[in-house]
Amino acid sequence: xxxxxxxxxxxxxxxxxxxxxxxxxxxxxxxxxxxxxxxxxxxxxxxxxxxxxxxxxxxxxxxxxxxxxxxxxxxxxxxxxxxxxxxxxxxxxxxxxxxxxxxxxxxxxxxxxxxxxxxxxxxxxxxxxxxxxxxxxxxxxxxxxxxxxxxxxxxxxxxxxxxxxxxxxxxxxxxxxxxxxxxxxxxxxxxxxxxxxxxxxxxxxxxxxxx
Numbered sequence: 001x002x003x004x005x006x007x008x009x010x011x012x013x014x015x016x017x018x019x020x021x022x023x024x025x026x027x028x029x030x031x032x033x034x035x036x037x038x039x040x041x042x043x044x045x046x047x048x049x050x051x052x053x054x055x056x057x058x059x060x061x062x063x064x065x066x067x068x069x070x071x072x073x074x075x076x077x078x079x080x081x082x083x084x085x086x087x088x089x090x091x092x093x094x095x096x097x098x099x100x101x102x103x104x105x106x107x108x109x110x111x112x113x114x115x116x117x118x119x120x121x122x123x124x125x126x127x128x129x130x131x132x133x134x135x136x137x138x139x140x141x142x143x144x145x146x147x148x149x150x151x152x153x154x155x156x157x158x159x160x161x162x163x164x165x166x167x168x169x170x171x172x173x174x175x176x177x178x179x180x181x182x183x184x185x186x187x188x189x190x191x192x193x194x195x196x197x198x199x200x201x202x203x204x205x206x207x208x209x210x211x
Contacts (some may be wrong), residue, residue: 002131036060037097037105038065042081045086046110049088049203050124053081057105061096070094083111084124084199088206112210113203115148121199130196136186140200151155154211169211176204 040056047053055078057066069076071093083092094106119141126137150172157165183200186192 006142006191022081037095037103039093039095042093042107042109044107044109046112047083048120049086049111049113050120051083051084053083053109055079055081055093057095059095062203065097066098068096068098086111088113088202102164104114115144115151115207118203118207119144119148119199121203125192125196125199128150129199130193132191132197136191139182140179140186143175143182146170147175147179172211175210176208180204 003123036059038058038060039051040058042055071081072091073094076093081091088111090108090110092106092108094102094104096102122131122137122140122144125131126134127193131137131140150168154165154168154172157168180201183192183197187194187197
């Protein structure tokens with residue numbers, strides 16, 4: 001078949017030896033296009049520590065024979081990323097799609113902490129049995145709510161009265177330090193696990209550092 005100007009076709013031969021007298025050679029186009037990988041989720045943005053992030057992607061080359069996912073360079077086989085079990089900070093999802101060529105797509109995102117994520121994670125820690133009773137859970141949640149009320153004042157004063165905002169920030173840090181002290185006491189009393197203490201402690205530190 002003639003090839004139009006500017007067009008280039010590459011073929012491979014497939015010899016049909018069923019007939020020894022008249023062998024037939026079938027010409028098939030050679031796949032020279034690596035598979036294209038598009039990651040729809042996660043996005044390159046910040047997610048809360050309490051978020052459950054769906055993993056969604058597309059591979060446009062139907063001839064791709066294998067796809068492999070890596071989360072922070074470790075083989076990953078889940079369809080979602082549960083922020084609750086991840087460290088705060090930068091993370092990376094990479095997807096490799098293989099045929100005769102290799103192609104990959106990578107997305108980088110950040111997991112952060114806020115008072116909202118801290119509140120939700122305390123509730124989840126209780127549901128997992130990391131916080132042993134409702135009294136301890138409610139004490140921690142009430143402390144977070146108190147901090148939240150002062151944080152709302154702080155956000156408002158930052159725009160209207162910077163001097164007062166500094167005083168409120170000092171109060172905020174003091175309240176968060178009280179929460180950390182309470183966590184250590186709770187762990188000593190064995191009403192929360194070390195996992196719960198560390199989970200909440202790290203978020204408190206992140207919040208303080210980002211005030």
